Amino acid sequence: MEKHIIELTVNGRLREIEVEPYLSLLDLVRYRLLLPGSKAGCLTGDCGACTMLVNGRAVTSCLMLAVQADGKSIVTIEGLEQDGKLHPLQEAFVSFGAAQCGFCIPGTVLAAKYLLDQNPNPTLDEIREGMAGNLCRCTGYTKIYEAIEAASAAMRGEKV
């Protein structure tokens, strides 16, 4: 089977890699680039555990082929922390107890980042609508709402 050489930026680092045409972006990141933070929850794009940012947009990477990521910039959960400093969303998820088993959290945090990048001051209804692509089985979502609200306030420079 003919393989393809693709070039993409992952968490700020340029990578050149040879891939099979059927390899998903999720599998590329998890098994070839050895960044296992992004999770395989369903492989049908229903749960959001595989969410990554591709050129800034939240994408279910299980449904994207690696070859489609050629020339693009990918951010995974491992790339959110900058110079040892956590993103306000990561801080808020920790302090509000929004992570229980944690399996949905990488995808959820990145989807929340995308939401806040698009809408820095979302209402609760806008948060609920924006996060509907990320299933969580443990928390019942309540503390996830609280963490996103607190993080967005912190990012706007408001006191929580």
Next chain:
Amino acid sequence: MTADAQESVIGRRVVRNDAYKKVTGAMTYADDLYLPNLLHAKLLLSPHAHARIVALDTSRAEALEGVRAVLTGPDIPPRPEPTAIHGHLLATGKVRFYGDPVAIVAADDEVTAAQATRLIDVRYEPLPHVTDQVRAMEPDAPKVHDDGNVVSAGRLRKGDLDAAFARCDVVHENTYRMASVHQAYMEPRSASAAFDPSGHLTVWTSTQTVHSIKSQLSRWMAMPENKITVINIGCGGGFGGKLQAIPETYVALLARKTNRPVRLTLTRREDLLTGNPRKGLYAEVKIGATRDGALKALQARLVWDQGAYDTYAMTHGQGPVTMGGLYRFDAVDIESINVYTNTLNRGSFRAPAAPKVIFALESAIDELAGKLDMDPLELRLKNCLTQGEKSATGQQFDSIALKECIQRAAEAVGWGKKGPNQGQGMASVFWFTLQMPSSVFLRIGDDGKVYVTTGGSETGTGSIDPSIAMIVAETLGVPVKDIHVDADSSDGPWDPGASGSKTISSTGYAAWNAAREARQRLLELAAARFKVGVDEVSIREGGLFVTDNPEQAATIAQIALAVKFQEGPLSFVGRFAPRPPAFDPKTIDNLSNGAFNNPSWGTHACTVEVDPETGTVRILKYVAAHDVGKVINPLGCAGQIQGGAFQSIGQALTEGYSWDEEGRPLTTSLGEYLVPTTADIPPIEAIMIESAPGTGTFGAKGIGEPPVAPAPAAIANAIEDAIGVRVTETPITPERVRRALREKHG
């Protein structure tokens, strides 16, 4: 026992230690593990709901380059006793449900393994199948097993039922159905196994109970327990679905056959097809009261769908006990029958029988309230059991906050305040804390830190991380940050695992006992050092001092170092064993439960809005009040209530298995098996009531399971309040609401 003058740790918000790993992608789960030389396993599943395996030929699969082993039914050891705990691995002779595993392959990579399963030649002779448990009880129904379709039947009986119904002015009867639901943990089941050169087997898995998995493996593999180590790598949710050594045994058998590490990670489809979801229930309920609203009689016939094998079959026995622990009745007669069908095995799922029987009972209570022309809230307040009263099985309740739960839930939801097409409903639950024996090692290091080793498993609830450290910190007077807790390995001391709402009051109780013993020893050593009486010494923030003369002080580190080579290191073993609760054994016949240990109650209330044109139900407000005894870890406790209530709402509105005419499940992906999203779930208000202490750690009652029970009934009740129709089958889809409206209004 609290640390002297130190601000209490128990009840304070303490962040879990693994939270940073979880938000940065550094948390390792079972499929993230990199093992050299790893083989990948893949299952072949049955395409028939019921069939004889006429011929099975694996030669073409074994000949494929890269395939290292193929196992089929005859390669699997006989299922160890008790079969209820040891899961069904591979079909032999017959397949009994669509998706029944027939073979498993180990190959160099996942693609080769998948290709190999397609090269296994199986010839089937399809047989008639049955997917409904009521049908399966009929004498001419297809037989799932040779000795008949009834797995077991039991009964709870108290008082004279006929006389009690004769006294009733109003009687209500109805039937209710609840679909089977899957735990739908976000992390599909995954396990890896490897033998080291000495023959020691290590299994890295996602599980709720490392010790039970080890014991099960010991029997399947015919190996002594000390040659096996099971590590819970990082559990992405269990909820009862990760108690049986199924993926673990597959990979252990393959690792032994190939002498290489092997990993099996199920796809979501495979997990939905071969998992062990909650039993389905068909229930007939008859309930009666006198005109003033005093309940008199309850009769029920519960018919459960067990699926094709008897894993965790006994849990149906919890159902009658749950039904008998909320209200005062003169007579109760509940029959509970568990039935095989040609559908996937059922297993354990967070409060196994409770959501089902509560849906039936609490729906019937509201319907009876309607016939009595009484507010359902008033009917509940009038009849709910209170301090000193007994359940239907004669268990006396000495610490019960059910009435307060009902009142607080009604108040929090704003009972009585609703708009057009809006309605309110409530439902309560009675459940147990399955306390079981546990042991914990505790050592005080000469660095002043406290090292705690448990064989418990952290599945995300927070009952180990950080609750164990909080319990020890509170008891010992040492800061939480100086308590280091090891868990998740079966090399630790024996522990019953994370299920049955038990961890804080089993593992936690053993840790509490160890810490109390350690505290006493520290006080004695300090007293000897300061030359005062033991009762004259205090501990605070890791330091000991004479209470009335604080300048006479020493750190725990100093004391530990001083005795290290004399009286030995400061090591303690904490043990805990529960005391079973008393009840009247004459009330039950052939049921797994008669009473609930360290019981708790809870009430949920909701306001919903129903669109009569589409049948869509929107939850406007949802509150959950629980009788928790004592809040150890408020972030964890609220998290359990909110997460449990959410799973309960899913079981009410969107989740459920159904099968087509061929016996194939219709929900084999998360696009069909609908876990509620943020769009479906408003913020859930968790009300934690501490007025009725339990017999658990610091007076705690288990909280993991009870919140999963009330929503289906609370929501069905709210829908009837909103638009005047009663839906008696879950999931309460828009279609079912529309159908109920059409039946009523034509």
